[in-house]
Every structure is written in C-alpha cells, then in structure tokens.
Amino acid sequence: MNRRKPEIKAELIGFAQEAGFAKVGVCRPDAVPQMADRLAAFVDAGMHGQMGWMAERMAWRGDPTALWPAARSVIMLAEPYTPDHDPLAVLNRPDRAAISVYAQGRDYHDVVKKRLKHVGRWLVDQTGAEIKVFVDTAPVMEKPLAQAAGLGWQGKHTNLLGRDLGSWFFLGAIFTTLELEPDLPEQSRCGSCTACLDICPTDAFPAPYKLDARRCISYLTIEHKGPVDEDLRGLMGNRIYGCDDCLAVCPWNKFARTARDARYDARDDLLDPPLTELAALDDAGFRARFSGSPIKRIGRDRFVRNVAYAIGNSGDPALIGAVSPLVDDPDRAVADAARWAILRLKEESR
Structure with a gap:
C-alpha cells in the first residue's frame, strides 16, 4: 500500500x-x-x-x-x-415564500x-x-x-x-485510517469586500468572520423553537425557510460550478409558493408536500409559524383572511404569530 x-x-x-x-x-x-x-x-x-x-x-x-x-x-x-x-x-414578491x-x-x-x-x-x-x-x-x-x-x-x-x-x-x-498526503490549506481571499455583511437583514454578524446565530434568519426559521423575538420578526421579510442573502451577493459566485445532479433542481412548488397556500397546511398536508425535502424535519408548526410572520411582513391586508384561522391554532407559537401578523397588517392599512 x-x-x-x-x-x-x-x-x-x-x-x-x-x-x-x-x-x-x-x-x-x-x-x-x-x-x-x-x-x-x-x-x-x-x-x-x-x-x-x-x-x-x-x-x-x-x-x-x-x-x-x-x-x-x-x-x-x-x-x-x-x-x-x-x-x-x-x-x-412579498406575497410569495422565499425558501433557501x-x-x-x-x-x-x-x-x-x-x-x-x-x-x-x-x-x-x-x-x-x-x-x-x-x-x-x-x-x-x-x-x-x-x-x-x-x-x-x-x-x-x-x-x-x-x-x-x-x-x-x-x-x-x-x-x-489510511494516511494520505494532505493538501495545502486555503487562505481567505475576501479582501476588503463586505457585501455579505452589509446585506444581512438582521445584522447577524457582530464582526467579520463571526456569526451570532440568534439573529440569523436561517437559525430563526429552522432551529429556533417557539416565538421569535418581535424586534426580529419584521426583519425576516418573506423568508420562511433559511436565508441566502449573504451567499447570493458574494462576488466569487462568478466562478460557481454548475450543479450536476438534477435532484437539486428547484421543485416548481418550492420555487416561490404563495403564502396563502402554505398557511392552510395541516400536519398531513405538510408531510405530504415536503416528503423528501429537508424542510420536513422542522415540522408543520414551526413552518406555519414562519409563514405567518411572512404574511405579517407582506404589507397586504388582503392576506389577513389566510392567517386568521391560525389565531386558534393548537400550537401557541403559530397562534401568536397569526395574531401578530393580523395586528401588523391592520396597522399598516390605516
């Protein structure tokens, strides 16, 4: 050998x-x-x-x-x-859902x-x-x-x-257990660029190369259980699962490789689905829709909580009808998000 x-x-x-x-x-x-x-x-x-x-x-x-x-x-x-x-x-498109x-x-x-x-x-x-x-x-x-x-x-x-x-x-x-010759480590080539830091909606980076997950939309929509702090909800926009802002603005993406596996292609129903459609999902509907998707692991309640926040951020009072049934949701975080969304939309319509 x-x-x-x-x-x-x-x-x-x-x-x-x-x-x-x-x-x-x-x-x-x-x-x-x-x-x-x-x-x-x-x-x-x-x-x-x-x-x-x-x-x-x-x-x-x-x-x-x-x-x-x-x-x-x-x-x-x-x-x-x-x-x-x-x-x-x-x-x-604030009436649509942004999915990572x-x-x-x-x-x-x-x-x-x-x-x-x-x-x-x-x-x-x-x-x-x-x-x-x-x-x-x-x-x-x-x-x-x-x-x-x-x-x-x-x-x-x-x-x-x-x-x-x-x-x-x-x-x-x-x-x-096989000992292979190691490669040389790569060095940072970000230079003076701060595009990824500047675009963050919630200021989740206290300093370059440091992330405070508690303010990161990816963390808030995927990992965080229960209600999200009210001072962050309005900053989440229509992002209901993850956030790609800091990745998408990176200048190095001009060298990005093309995806070779068609299984990573965006599903038509996940590219920019209507928030009203997602707000109506019960547990069975959620599981069926997200079978084979990483979204399934956060469960219906956390997902619909995120959708309610997005509806509240839409600025469109016409969406109140979609979120109103959720005020009586058995999940407390979903019900809280629905009440917040309705109040926010009614205030903006005055």
Missing part, C-alpha cells in the same frame, strides 16, 4: 469527481488545532442559541481525533447545488451521503482501510476541515466559498 499512496490519492480524486463531486481535498484530523477553542468561545457567548447539541458534543465537534482516534486522514468533498435563477428575486435554494430540491443529506458511501466503498476495496462518512448530521465541523483541505475558505459570513466553487455547494467528509 505504501508504494501506491500517491497513486491511490490521484485515483480517489478521479473516482470522486466521476461520482459527481466537484472538488476533493485531504487534511489531517488534527489540522485545525484552534477549532475547539473557537467553538468553546462561540458557545460560551451563547451565540449558538437553542442549538444545545453544539454544547453537548463539543469535545467531538472541536476535535476530530477524539471523534475517531483511529482516523489518519480526513477527505473533504464538495458537491455543487448552484441555482439557475436569482435567489433574491422572490424577496420582491438548498431546500428547493431533494434532501441533500440523502443524496450526498449515498455518493459518499459509493466513494468510500471504492477506497475500502482498493486499500482495505476503514472509513466513516459524515454529512452535516454528525459532530463534525466541516467548514474548517474543508478549508484545511484546500477546498475553500470561510468567508466573513462564516460560510465556505472557493475560487473555483463560488458559494453554492454541499460538503461531505470521509474519515479514514
């Missing part, structure tokens, strides 16, 4: 690219020693909000060598989901993990090494590891972007 290490890595990259990944890089599990301290500071400051899982498994998340001590290499892979439409255009691009198609967890396993099996067959694959649901900090592996760098918005990838790509990780 030793004599073939360089060849194995080259063949691995070729196989992964043929399987659908746009870029592959390798780093050591201990390549980012400052990762644990950064995570601890983030959690200690409370910026993780209600994401208790960050604190619960912080030892593993901050130190890949603790997650799997036998691992000798981390293979990071990028898979594009670049949209073929302007993701910010829907923000000018990554959630407009098939659930990426299923697609990327299947592809990772395919590449992992090839590596096992070729080398006999052990592997573990991870896609976003395990205590792995993919973005710092991907930067260490040379795929890109964490921009001022803390998301990963690359010179030849842009902003729109998913990350997957293969931990392996």
Whole structure:
C-alpha cells in the first residue's frame, strides 16, 4: 500500500469527481488545532442559541481525533447545488415564500451521503482501510476541515466559498485510517469586500468572520423553537425557510460550478409558493408536500409559524383572511404569530 499512496490519492480524486463531486481535498484530523477553542468561545457567548447539541458534543465537534482516534486522514468533498435563477428575486414578491435554494430540491443529506458511501466503498476495496462518512448530521465541523483541505475558505459570513466553487455547494467528509498526503490549506481571499455583511437583514454578524446565530434568519426559521423575538420578526421579510442573502451577493459566485445532479433542481412548488397556500397546511398536508425535502424535519408548526410572520411582513391586508384561522391554532407559537401578523397588517392599512 505504501508504494501506491500517491497513486491511490490521484485515483480517489478521479473516482470522486466521476461520482459527481466537484472538488476533493485531504487534511489531517488534527489540522485545525484552534477549532475547539473557537467553538468553546462561540458557545460560551451563547451565540449558538437553542442549538444545545453544539454544547453537548463539543469535545467531538472541536476535535476530530477524539471523534475517531483511529482516523489518519480526513477527505473533504464538495458537491455543487448552484441555482439557475436569482435567489433574491422572490424577496420582491412579498406575497410569495422565499425558501433557501438548498431546500428547493431533494434532501441533500440523502443524496450526498449515498455518493459518499459509493466513494468510500471504492477506497475500502482498493486499500482495505476503514472509513466513516459524515454529512452535516454528525459532530463534525466541516467548514474548517474543508478549508484545511484546500477546498475553500470561510468567508466573513462564516460560510465556505472557493475560487473555483463560488458559494453554492454541499460538503461531505470521509474519515479514514489510511494516511494520505494532505493538501495545502486555503487562505481567505475576501479582501476588503463586505457585501455579505452589509446585506444581512438582521445584522447577524457582530464582526467579520463571526456569526451570532440568534439573529440569523436561517437559525430563526429552522432551529429556533417557539416565538421569535418581535424586534426580529419584521426583519425576516418573506423568508420562511433559511436565508441566502449573504451567499447570493458574494462576488466569487462568478466562478460557481454548475450543479450536476438534477435532484437539486428547484421543485416548481418550492420555487416561490404563495403564502396563502402554505398557511392552510395541516400536519398531513405538510408531510405530504415536503416528503423528501429537508424542510420536513422542522415540522408543520414551526413552518406555519414562519409563514405567518411572512404574511405579517407582506404589507397586504388582503392576506389577513389566510392567517386568521391560525389565531386558534393548537400550537401557541403559530397562534401568536397569526395574531401578530393580523395586528401588523391592520396597522399598516390605516
């Protein structure tokens, strides 16, 4: 095996690219020693909000060598989901719902993990090494590891972007007992640009390269349980699941790779659906509509809560009828959001 290490890595990259990944890089599990301290500071400051899982498994998340001590290499892979439409255009249509691009198609967890396993099996067959694959649901900090592996760098918005990838790509990780030659880490190339910071509707970035999740619309619409603070609701606009603003304005997107998997194409009913249609969803209707979508995991109540906020931000009193039935909703956060929306629309119509 030793004599073939360089060849194995080259063949691995070729196989992964043929399987659908746009870029592959390798780093050591201990390549980012400052990762644990950064995570601890983030959690200690409370910026993780209600994401208790960050604190619960912080030892593993901050130190890949603790997650799997036998691992000798981390293979990071990028898979594009670049949209073929302007993701910010829907923000000018307040009666429609803005859904984050990554959630407009098939659930990426299923697609990327299947592809990772395919590449992992090839590596096992070729080398006999052990592997573990991870896609976003395990205590792995993919973005710092991907930067260490040379795929890109964490921009001022803390998301990963690359010179030849842009902003729109998913990350997957293969931990392996095989020792592979690491790639050179990528350096930040944001320069003096602050486009991603300037566009944030809720000022969720207290400083470049720092995110306060408690103010991030992606966090508020997906992770946050219960009512959203009233001073933030009006800033959410019609964004009901995630937010793409900071990704969409990045100048590096001129180098974005085209998505190769049609399963990431936007579904017609998720591109810019009417808010009135979504407000009427009961639990069964929600589950049916979002089968196979990452949206399904937040549940009907949190989703409809977000829709009610969007209706309240629409400025259109004609939508009061769509949200009125929700004032008696069994979920307290939904009922609260509906009352807030009606009051806001009535005040604006005076």
